Amino acid sequence: MQTCKEIGEFGLIQKLFKNIPARRSDVILGTGDDAAAVIAEPGVLLLSTVDSQVEGVHFRWELISAAQLGHKLAAINLSDIAAMGGTPEFALINLSVPEDFPVEKVELFYDGLIKELDRWNVQIIGGNVSAAAVFSASLTLLGKEAPDHLKTRSGAEPGDWLCVTGSLGKGAAGFQLAENPDIVFDERSKVTAFWQTPEARIQAGQRLSGFSEVHAMIDVSDGLAGDGTHLCEAGRTGCIIFEDSLPIHPLVRKTAGTFGESLTDWALYGGEDYELLFAIDPGAFGKIKKDLSSIVPVTVIGEIISSEGVIRLKHKNGNLEPLRKQAWDHFRS
Amino acid sequence: MQTCKEIGEFGLIQKLFKNIPARRSDVILGTGDDAAAVIAEPGVLLLSTVDSQVEGVHFRWELISAAQLGHKLAAINLSDIAAMGGTPEFALINLSVPEDFPVEKVELFYDGLIKELDRWNVQIIGGNVSAAAVFSASLTLLGKEAPDHLKTRSGAEPGDWLCVTGSLGKGAAGFQLAENPDIVFDERSKVTAFWQTPEARIQAGQRLSGFSEVHAMIDVSDGLAGDGTHLCEAGRTGCIIFEDSLPIHPLVRKTAGTFGESLTDWALYGGEDYELLFAIDPGAFGKIKKDLSSIVPVTVIGEIISSEGVIRLKHKNGNLEPLRKQAWDHFRS
Numbered sequence: 064m065q066t067c068k069e070i071g072e073f074g075l076i077q078k079l080f081k082n083i084p085a086r087r088s089d090v091i092l093g094t095g096d097d098a099a100a101v102i103a104e105p106g107v108l109l110l111s112t113v114d115s116q117v118e119g120v121h122f123r124w125e126l127i128s129a130a131q132l133g134h135k136l137a138a139i140n141l142s143d144i145a146a147m148g149g150t151p152e153f154a155l156i157n158l159s160v161p162e163d164f165p166v167e168k169v170e171l172f173y174d175g176l177i178k179e180l181d182r183w184n185v186q187i188i189g190g191n192v193s194a195a196a197v198f199s200a201s202l203t204l205l206g207k208e209a210p211d212h213l214k215t216r217s218g219a220e221p222g223d224w225l226c227v228t229g230s231l232g233k234g235a236a237g238f239q240l241a242e243n244p245d246i247v248f249d250e251r252s253k254v255t256a257f258w259q260t261p262e263a264r265i266q267a268g269q270r271l272s273g274f275s276e277v278h279a280m281i282d283v284s285d286g287l288a289g290d291g292t293h294l295c296e297a298g299r300t301g302c303i304i305f306e307d308s309l310p311i312h313p314l315v316r317k318t319a320g321t322f323g324e325s326l327t328d329w330a331l332y333g334g335e336d337y338e339l340l341f342a343i344d345p346g347a348f349g350k351i352k353k354d355l356s357s358i359v360p361v362t363v364i365g366e367i368i369s370s371e372g373v374i375r376l377k378h379k380n381g382n383l384e385p386l387r388k389q390a391w392d393h394f395r396s
Numbered sequence: 397m398q399t400c401k402e403i404g405e406f407g408l409i410q411k412l413f414k415n416i417p418a419r420r421s422d423v424i425l426g427t428g429d430d431a432a433a434v435i436a437e438p439g440v441l442l443l444s445t446v447d448s449q450v451e452g453v454h455f456r457w458e459l460i461s462a463a464q465l466g467h468k469l470a471a472i473n474l475s476d477i478a479a480m481g482g483t484p485e486f487a488l489i490n491l492s493v494p495e496d497f498p499v500e501k502v503e504l505f506y507d508g509l510i511k512e513l514d515r516w517n518v519q520i521i522g523g524n525v526s527a528a529a530v531f532s533a534s535l536t537l538l539g540k541e542a543p544d545h546l547k548t549r550s551g552a553e554p555g556d557w558l559c560v561t562g563s564l565g566k567g568a569a570g571f572q573l574a575e576n577p578d579i580v581f582d583e584r585s586k587v588t589a590f591w592q593t594p595e596a597r598i599q600a601g602q603r604l605s606g607f608s609e610v611h612a613m614i615d616v617s618d619g620l621a622g623d624g625t626h627l628c629e630a631g632r633t634g635c636i637i638f639e640d641s642l643p644i645h646p647l648v649r650k651t652a653g654t655f656g657e658s659l660t661d662w663a664l665y666g667g668e669d670y671e672l673l674f675a676i677d678p679g680a681f682g683k684i685k686k687d688l689s690s691i692v693p694v695t696v697i698g699e700i701i702s703s704e705g706v707i708r709l710k711h712k713n714g715n716l717e718p719l720r721k722q723a724w725d726h727f728r729s
Contacts, residue, residue: 067502068495072525075499079491079506080523087519090486099521101486104437113488113524113536120527153423153434155446157490157534158412162401166408169400173412186420188432189536190413191446192405194453196529201490203446203522203536 097146112143115201126241129168131259133175140204141263142337146282148272149208159195212272214280216297219342225365228339230310233257235333236318261337276347286334288386301373304365430479445476448534459574462501464592466508473537474596475670479615481605482541492528545605547613549630552675558698561672563643566590568666569651594670609680619667634706637698
């Protein structure tokens with residue numbers, strides 16, 4: 064009898080969600096993208112997504128405060144709406160809390176959650192609380208979007224440039240430093256904040272959704288290799304990623320140096336960066352970069368190729384290496 | 397430092413959700429009712445609700461099969477949409493599953509969930525899977541409704557009759573029998589099914605929502621005493637419940653007899669009946685009962701009084717007894 068650990072998180076998702084037949088004609092996009100899209104009214108799509116944080120799986124309390132966890136749960140869901148180019152609007156929260164858990168800590172979590180949602184004018188409209196062995200919280204986020212602005216994972220074309228907002232490897236650097244509280248590190252809290260309180264690229268996603276030259280978009284939550292694979296698989300393409308183009312924050316570079324870790328591995332496999340990865344018509348790069356310049360830097364990190372499923376890293380020395388199609392698997396961590 | 401067990405499930409809900417300021421003008425009904433209602437488009441409300449089933453809190457695997465649990469998770473959420481008089485449309489599922497959990501059992505759960513949602517043409521549009529110490533699943537259900545059909549917990553008026561669909565005490569009877577597998581009982585599976593695979597009163601809720609004489613509505617998930625209290629508190633009224641009017645299924649009566657339990661206690665405090673409790677203009681009772689006759693029986697079980705917060709049971713002998721404002725508390729079970 065096969066166990067969930069054996070099939071893995073993505074195997075289970077594949078089994079459960081990938082083959083749901085579309086029963087309703089008002090479902091534009093069901094399971095399998097960053098968020099779902101259904102027709103709310105003529106000219107308006109309702110977006111929805113759900114994501115969770117489970118104690119012992121996604122976090123341990125030594126690594127993150129309750130308020131930070133609330134912020135993070137908001138941000139990881141906001142990032143899924145950002146990846147569609149949408150506007151977040153409403154949220155429903157499901158909390159499971161141990162009996163002996165301090166009420167004050169639940170309130171701090173909730174304050175952190177609300178504060179981050181408030182920034183985007185998102186209101187919590189539903190909540191459920193239950194006892195449980197460990198703390199876990201799942202958030203359902205609803206949003207809206209104009210149908211002609213919807214950006215999905217599919218649609219990348221051979222010859223497209225692969226771009227990313229901000230920088231990569233931040234989640235891995237922040238986690239590494241949070242896990243090692245005894246290491247002396249200037250600006251420690253700035254780095255751990257990359258992992259504890261990420262920021263969703265809502266504004267950038269909305270700007271990008273206005274460009275018809277943006278052909279496909281996804282958020283980088285599982286790591287560039289994993290999410291790049293998702294984007295290529297959805298569009299039946301491949302891609303080449305340029306190692307020497309990967310944008311890295313100076314503090315992430317310093318952290319990798321401190322721990323003797325590979326920056327490229329962090330960028331490719333670390334995950335939890337919550338940047339936007341998108342494929343564009345190369346001719347539009349100049350105007351897109353300029354349009355987003357006041358919000359976030361945009362970097363070309365690769366190109367889309369026609370060979371389906373071929374994901375390669377081009378090293379600084381010109382060599383091409385097949386990437387592991389690996390993403391973080393919570394059953395195998 | 398106060399713990400969640402000390403403050404209790406409802407204390408925590410009160411603390412977190414009851415005082416959320418309405419930030420957005422398109423939120424008609426936020427937390428605190430069976431489902432939330434926001435303006436989706438002019439003339440259409442978007443309903444949403446979230447509820448969960450946690451192993452060791454809401455169920456144990458000896459008492460319920462995976463397929464039954466899937467059915468039940470669908471039904472308890474459908475019941476919240478029914479209580480608003482709405483039409484369910486879309487669902488998002490968040491699953492937390494132990495590493496060593498059989499994949500086949502997840503699939504059986506999921507099949508049970510989908511089958512029950514399919515009955516109401518509800519499509520799953522979003523899913524999330526995570527590892528966890530115990531199995532838990534939370535479902536977010538979205539639906540629609542015409543604004544003038546929206547039924548909330550508030551609105552009951554003194555002199556209104558308090559009515560209920562179907563019968564009460566089924567959840568308690570089914571649970572009691574499931575917990576005692578060695579007791580010989582004819583039609584055992586019919587009784588345990590009351591608890592394992594309840595049916596939401598979607599059609600009845602929709603019919604009731606068409607009557608302006610239905611002033612307030614809630615579903616009976618916590619027990620008549622608890623949900624009656626919720627309805628009275630929301631409307632700043634009280635109520636008197638007539639013990640000898642409580643509708644009881646013959647098999648529930650037989651189960652109570654077998655275990656020597658009080659039928660009245662099961663009806664008042666048992667919970668998990670998923671019937672609709674509603675307050676109506678007495679003059680409309682005849683036509684409402686007739687309109688619902690092909691769907692479900694309707695029974696008058698009490699009346700609304702002006703004394704705020706006074707909830708009394710009128711015994712068969714005419715004596716009045718204050719009811720415990722008690723509902724099932726998952727932190728105190």
